[in-house]
Amino acid sequence: xxxxxxxxxxxxxxxxxxxxxxxxxxxxxxxxxxxxxxxxxxxxxxxxxxxxxxxxxxxxxxxxxxxxxxxxxxxxxxxxxxxxxxxxxxxxxxxxxxxxxxxxxxxxxxxxxxxxxxxxxxxxxxxxxxxxxxxxxxxxxxxxxxxxxxxxxxxxxxxxxxxxxxxxxxxxxxxxxxxxxxxxxxxxxxxxxxxxxxxxxxxxxxxxxxxxxxxxxxxxxxxxxxxxxxxxxxxxxxxxxxxxxxxxxxxxxxxxxxxxxxxxxxxxxxxxxxxxxxxxxxxxxxxxxxxxxxxxxxxxxxxxxxxxxxxxxxxxxxxxxxxxxxxxxxxxxxxxxxxxxxxxxxxxxxxxxxxxxxxxxxxxxxxxxxxxxxxxxxxxxxxxxxxxxxxxxxxxxxxxxxxxxxxxxxxxxxxxxxxxxxxxx
Amino acid sequence: xxxxxxxxxxxxxxxxxxxxxxxxxxxxxxxxxxxxxxxxxxxxxxxxxxxxxxxxxxxxxxxxxxxxxxxxxxxxxxxxxxxxxxxxxxxxxxxxxxxxxxxxxxxxxxxxxxxxxxxxxxxxxxxxxxxxxxxxxxxxxxxxxxxxxxxxxxxxxxxxxxxxxxxxxxxxxxxxxxxxxxxxxxxxxxxxxxxxxxxxxxxxxxxxxxxxxxxxxxxxxxxxxxxxxxxxxxxxxxxxxxxxxxxxxxxxxxxxxxxxxxxxxxxxxxxxxxxxxxxxxxxxxxxxxxxxxxxxxxxxxxxxxxxxxxxxxxxxxxxxxxxxxxxxxxxxxxxxxxxxxxxxxxxxxxxxxxxxxxxxxxxxxxxxxxxxxxxxxxxxxxxxxxxxxxxxxxxxxxxxxxxxxxxxxxxxxxxxxxxxxxxxx
Numbered sequence: 001x002x003x004x005x006x007x008x009x010x011x012x013x014x015x016x017x018x019x020x021x022x023x024x025x026x027x028x029x030x031x032x033x034x035x036x037x038x039x040x041x042x043x044x045x046x047x048x049x050x051x052x053x054x055x056x057x058x059x060x061x062x063x064x065x066x067x068x069x070x071x072x073x074x075x076x077x078x079x080x081x082x083x084x085x086x087x088x089x090x091x092x093x094x095x096x097x098x099x100x101x102x103x104x105x106x107x108x109x110x111x112x113x114x115x116x117x118x119x120x121x122x123x124x125x126x127x128x129x130x131x132x133x134x135x136x137x138x139x140x141x142x143x144x145x146x147x148x149x150x151x152x153x154x155x156x157x158x159x160x161x162x163x164x165x166x167x168x169x170x171x172x173x174x175x176x177x178x179x180x181x182x183x184x185x186x187x188x189x190x191x192x193x194x195x196x197x198x199x200x201x202x203x204x205x206x207x208x209x210x211x212x213x214x215x216x217x218x219x220x221x222x223x224x225x226x227x228x229x230x231x232x233x234x235x236x237x238x239x240x241x242x243x244x245x246x247x248x249x250x251x252x253x254x255x256x257x258x259x260x261x262x263x264x265x266x267x268x269x270x271x272x273x274x275x276x277x278x279x280x281x282x283x284x285x286x287x288x289x290x291x292x293x294x295x296x297x298x299x300x301x302x303x304x305x306x307x308x309x310x311x312x313x314x315x316x317x318x319x320x321x322x323x324x325x326x327x328x329x330x331x332x333x334x335x336x337x338x339x340x341x342x343x344x345x346x347x348x349x350x351x352x353x354x355x356x357x358x359x360x361x362x363x364x365x366x367x368x369x370x371x372x373x374x375x376x377x378x379x380x381x382x383x384x385x386x387x388x389x390x391x392x393x394x395x396x397x398x399x400x401x402x403x404x405x406x407x408x409x410x411x412x413x414x415x416x417x418x419x420x421x422x423x424x425x
Numbered sequence: 426x427x428x429x430x431x432x433x434x435x436x437x438x439x440x441x442x443x444x445x446x447x448x449x450x451x452x453x454x455x456x457x458x459x460x461x462x463x464x465x466x467x468x469x470x471x472x473x474x475x476x477x478x479x480x481x482x483x484x485x486x487x488x489x490x491x492x493x494x495x496x497x498x499x500x501x502x503x504x505x506x507x508x509x510x511x512x513x514x515x516x517x518x519x520x521x522x523x524x525x526x527x528x529x530x531x532x533x534x535x536x537x538x539x540x541x542x543x544x545x546x547x548x549x550x551x552x553x554x555x556x557x558x559x560x561x562x563x564x565x566x567x568x569x570x571x572x573x574x575x576x577x578x579x580x581x582x583x584x585x586x587x588x589x590x591x592x593x594x595x596x597x598x599x600x601x602x603x604x605x606x607x608x609x610x611x612x613x614x615x616x617x618x619x620x621x622x623x624x625x626x627x628x629x630x631x632x633x634x635x636x637x638x639x640x641x642x643x644x645x646x647x648x649x650x651x652x653x654x655x656x657x658x659x660x661x662x663x664x665x666x667x668x669x670x671x672x673x674x675x676x677x678x679x680x681x682x683x684x685x686x687x688x689x690x691x692x693x694x695x696x697x698x699x700x701x702x703x704x705x706x707x708x709x710x711x712x713x714x715x716x717x718x719x720x721x722x723x724x725x726x727x728x729x730x731x732x733x734x735x736x737x738x739x740x741x742x743x744x745x746x747x748x749x750x751x752x753x754x755x756x757x758x759x760x761x762x763x764x765x766x767x768x769x770x771x772x773x774x775x776x777x778x779x780x781x782x783x784x785x786x787x788x789x790x791x792x793x794x795x796x797x798x799x800x801x802x803x804x805x806x807x808x809x810x811x812x813x814x815x816x817x818x819x820x821x822x823x824x825x826x827x828x829x830x831x832x833x834x835x836x837x838x839x840x841x842x843x844x845x846x847x848x849x850x
Binding site: 003006007009010012013014015016017018019020021025026027028029030031036049051052056057059062065066069070071072073074075076077078079080081083084087088091099100101102105106107108109112113115116137138139140142148267268272273274275286287290291294295296297298299301302304305 | 437450454455477482495499504505506509516524525526533540541719722726
């Protein structure tokens with residue numbers, strides 16, 4: 001089957017508009033560690049995929065999954081060790097106040113549940129999110145998918161606030177004044193929800209503003225917002241779908257910003273590709289919700305999903321990935337900062353752990369976003385065997401988020417290839 | 426670890442109100458075909474679980490899943506054969522008009538997507554569902570979860586209609602007059618949505634009214650409702666999460682009632698326990714939605730999920746499960762009807778394929794629902810090694826829905842055990 005025929009059948013069955021990467025889509029057939037292989041046997045360094053967090057086809061995860069699938073796969077209305085062991089192990093990675101879990105199958109389901117919990121707990125409807133984000137594909141969370149709608153939400157119960165951009169600062173402010181200006185926007189949104197009579201249920205942020213293209217958000221901002229949200233009677237929800245599981249060189253994004261939320265949601269890397277999501281929260285919040293709502297998730301927390309999830313946590317611990325990520329991340333960031341010296345087109349380099357945003361601009365002074373150039377770079381990188389993507393409100397931020405077994409050698413290959421691609425522009 | 430300790434840890438981590446079956450919860454550790462085994466090695470005939478549709482730990486499905494998990498597991502923004510092959514194979518089981526698919530991870534996500542599509546396609550918001558149903562755990566579909574809310578929905582965009590109960594007929598009517606009375610309720614609901622200014626987007630039914638406790642809905646009713654819905658400009662959505670994949674002795678519930686819907690949703694048995702869901706619809710509907718909405722599902726349609734889904738379809742075909750279910754189902758239904766002669770408490774027996782509702786009543790004349798007795802029977806059956814559950818608006822309908830490799834011998838064991846349990850009441 002040629003790629004052309006496969007694409008034709010795909011268009012007919014899934015739709016021409018079903019999303020695909022690259023001008024000429026890649027036909028990937030095999031994965032191993034940080035490597036992906038296409039149908040012609042060409043090898044690609046994967047510097048994009050965050051879901052296979054402990055490496056493509058990690059043998060330990062595959063083995064745990066396969067062994068449990070051959071023994072029992074069933075819902076959680078019977079007792080089973082796996083869901084209990086996994087909940088115990090997972091909650092132990094958080095502040096002690098976050099000691100209970102719900103299991104879902106996806107980050108969308110986790111965020112849906114978090115919003116239901118926040119709204120039921122507070123009796124209010126209003127939710128605040130950032131103006132360039134994405135929290136999933138279901139209706140209630142789609143109301144927060146402001147990255148597709150120019151920063152606005154059409155829902156009367158949602159308010160958006162500008163994300164804390166230090167590169168293109170609000171009103172040209174700097175330092176504490178800038179942080180306070182961003183925080184003031186949250187205060188205005190809370191007032192607006194209260195004035196509209198829908199009340200304030202909570203605020204949902206990715207603690208590192210991943211979709212906004214900011215993998216290094218200012219902790220002071222998040223800390224001030226947390227105080228404001230609580231003083232106003234709302235719940236603080238962190239979407240750790242992208243920031244969690246050692247991505248930032250800390251186990252969770254919340255560790256990085258020094259704020260313990262009321263509710264955490266997670267998904268993507270949790271099962272290294274197996275569909276798992278979760279909501280972790282405090283006993284008072286979880287028990288009150290459980291008493292009032294019969295929440296059940298058919299596949300959520302099943303023995304196979306929990307076996308995969310447990311294996312991921314074990315690999316992160318055994319291979320000391322948190323420390324590894326911090327170290328390789330620092331090396332990579334240094335290399336990217338050197339590239340920035342060499343290439344005028346790199347307006348800003350941001351990064352924490354193994355998550356980088358490289359902002360391309362047409363002009364450093366005016367910071368004109370170079371979205372088309374970013375697209376070209378992503379395609380050029382692919383042709384040279386390195387996979388990355390782009391994001392941000394202007395789609396001009398290169399998005400780099402490799403599987404965590406990425407080493408300094410891999411980082412050097414990525415940086416050298418990026419250097420070559422930028423040189424051809 | 427004793428069950429008491431396991432339960433204690435579970436209560437602490439997941440919550441005391443996290444649902445569990447039975448007065449004394451079962452600790453299941455292994456599954457094989459139609460059998461489940463507890464921690465003491467006791468064997469249970471599984472006459473309840475519909476998710477492991479081709480049998481617990483079906484070797485063909487486990488092998489397909491394990492093989493693919495060791496080779497590649499990745500999202501669908503690269504080309505891959507599995508998602509295309511699976512979409513082709515899956516849509517081929519429907520009427521030729523239903524020729525495109527979206528993949529999700531759960532039935533909840535599939536129903537969420539179906540509602541988004543219906544609302545976007547029609548430009549209207551109003552949805553009709555039955556007054557004793559459940560379509561998932563996310564916010565938009567939870568508005569339809571009328572089985573937990575006494576038949577009502579609190580949403581201004583949802584109307585509920587009485588499900589077509591022939592055992593407890595509306596206004597004591599019979600025959601065509603009864604069907605027409607139920608259909609008239611749908612007409613009223615459409616008018617009510619239009620009068621309220623929200624418009625009529627569509628109607629979402631399980632074609633066999635599984636949650637309502639009616640695995641044998643009158644086809645004439647569904648056919649008349651379908652005409653009414655289309656004449657009013659709405660879309661007809663069938664939730665085939667329970668009725669699909671050979672359960673009824675036909676591949677789909679829609680084959681049984683002789684109606685082709687505009688949108689079909691599916692989930693539970695699709696991957697024999699692996700988290701997969703899907704929406705299947707017509708090209709005009711899917712393409713128009715895809716053009717307007719960037720729908721992406723991280724795990725949906727990944728190579729591992731599709732390998733599991735393909736294996737399930739292959740087993741259904743190779744083992745001729747549609748025919749098998751029809752035959753064993755008929756045998757079982759005959760046995761249940763004989764039981765009804767012997768036990769006054771059985772007010773009604775309904776069934777299609779391997780899905781049965783056995784309605785227990787305190788008094789056949791007055792049809793007083795025997796919910797407490799049904800609960801006792803479910804627990805007694807478990808003690809005697811057979812797993813069933815109960816459902817319906819009064820929780821008095823025994824719910825029987827075994828994995829499909831259930832044979833006439835298994836059916837006889839189930840019926841004999843039920844006979845013994847009813848004799849002890």
